[in-house]
Amino acid sequence: MVAGRGGGKRRWLPDQHGAWAMLAVPFAAGTFLSPHPGPAHLALFAAWLLGYVAVYHGQQWLRLRRNSRNPRAAGRHALPGLVFGGAFAVCAVPLAVAYPWLLAAALAAAPFVAVNTYHAWRNRERALVNGLAAVVPACGMLLVALRLGGGAVAPDGWRAALACLLYFAGTVPYVKTMIRERNSRTYHRASVVYHAVALAAAACLSPWLALPFALYLARAAALPGHRIKVPLVGALELAASLALLATLLLIF
Template identity: 60%
Template sequence: MASRAVRRWLPNQHGAWAMLVVPFLAGMFLGGPTAWHALLLLAWLLGYLASYHAQQWLRLRRHSRNPRAARRHALPARVFALALLPPAAALVLHAPWLLLAGACAVPFLGVNYVYAWRNRERALANGIAAVLPACGMLPVALLMGGGDLGDAWRPTLACLLYFAGTVLYVKTMIRERGSAPYRWASTLWHLAAPAAAYALHLPGATVVFFGVCFLRAVWLPTRGAVRAPVIGAVEVVLSLALLGTLVAA
């Protein structure tokens, strides 16, 4: 019973959690951890949860024939939104520039709501729209720790290269398995990633990391059907490897 309640309140999306946490932690460690990071992470995760349930409510209210399907997301959306208010207010009072950072995320969030309203959440553009603000948390967390914004753009681009590539790769493993255009797009992206990392003067370990990502993007789709938990576990490991690479470098 308890596990069912947890599943209703917390989305079971391994890739989404990694995308939310890894850029944030990279920015925190690069800028220097502070007590404010704990509050910022709490607000970031609460905002995601509130938005997730609001989008599910919008999608199901329009497309589901079962009125209870949408209603079960209404309470979590309200609870998480209300829980977000105190930490968000404290953070804005401490660092008013966070309002500008939040405003930058609004257009991408709007794209997510439009795709939810259309019941096309799995669209490629919607996935990319979610990746961009998630990776944008790296410079936000770095600045919160007192780091210099000039130090943020390279690791932020590394996160963008990885997580945008993951959107393509996961398509080739699940919903677009067997699709030649998606396979080619994923292969070319992952082939370009190590070259881009080298051209951007990212550390050699990062170039090697993207080489490993290229091998998994080319090899795993040829192994036939792979269970979603296995795909998610591989991405969690790679996400942690990216975090370690960026922080160590």
């Protein structure tokens, strides 16, 4: 998987940089909020990331098979998909044997993966509903990691998971206002309204959550319209994600 000519690494690893924080932050929160974090969390995290990359390549294979005029385009995703899928199985099967309830968690995530797969097949991956569908299982991993470490899912686990859902769902319209929909007043207004509602909802979960969510509202209101480079947008969202993680670990 070493990058060669033509950007080999880019062909193996998804270029959806914003997804990595969404994959990691809820999982990390659930892991460190649990009373007994351990090696099983490392194995589950490896399976989680490998499964994500395998599904990504499978979805790209479907998308390009249906939509590309280049007959070789889809084939570029076949080998990475098989390699990552096999690596996922190596990590996931022992976990499923040791913790059979993980199969129920995977089944709960399946409808959202199906929505993402459908949008990939239709070449509509940038659709708002597609982004929102991806957020739900990612935030649900907080509960999975929490239970794996012997933590109680209710009530604090649910509150932490809902806080993640409120934040990461808000990143979907916000990032659009910074890049693809930077000139859309409708998107900007909708994003600001969402973040105002999310601030109120987060404060109900914990008054301390009002602090980071007030900052999320401020950035959703003030930053769109400015020509901020994409890497800086990504860096700001990474900082916002880490701020959420730190807050969750402090209050729950």
